[in-house]
Amino acid sequence: MALERQEIESFLYREARLMDEHHYDEWEALWTDDALYWVPCGGDDTDPQHQVSHIYDDRKHIGYRTARMKSGACWAQDPPSRLCRLISNIEIQEGDNDDIVVYSKFNLSELRMHRQNTWVGKTTHKLRRENGSLKVAYKKVTLVNMDEDIGSLWFLL
Secondary structure (H helix, E strand, C coil): CHHHHHHHHHHHHHHHHHHHCCCHHHHHCCEEEEEEEEEECCCCCCCCCCCCEEEEEEHHHHHHHHHHHHHCCCHHHCCCCEEEEEEEEEEEEECCCCCEEEEEEEEEEEEECCEEEEEEEEEEEEEEEECCEEEEEEEEEEECCCCCCCCCCCCCC
C-alpha cells in the first residue's frame, strides 16, 4: 500500500503541475476514454445531468477545452493566468470496477491581469490503471465558493 500511496500522490502532484504550467497535451493524456470532469455550481449538486454546472465535460469535451486553450482563441486566458496550487489531505479508498477513489483538498492561487484570486476546494478523483499507468476516469472539483459569482474558469481546476 505504501508504494501505491506514493504513486497516487505523485500522480496528483504531477497533474497539478501540468495544469499550473499549461501543459495541456500532457494533462489531457492523463484521462481515460470514458472520463468525466465535473465542477458543480450548487451546494448539494448530485446530478450534473439535471443541475447547472460550471464544467461538465466528457472525454470529447475535455479535448475541445484543451484545444481551445492551446489555439490562442481563448481570450479569457490571453495572456494565460499564472497558477500555483497546493494539494493536501489525500485519502485513498478502493472503488468499484478496479477504480481507486482519491479525496484531496486544494488551494489554488491565480494571478491574472494584476489581480490575484484564491480558489479553495476539494477534489474527488477516480483513478484507473491502464497499460500500467494511472489515468483519471472521473474528477469532481467542489469549490468552497461554488455558489458565488466566480467569474471566468478557463484555467484548469
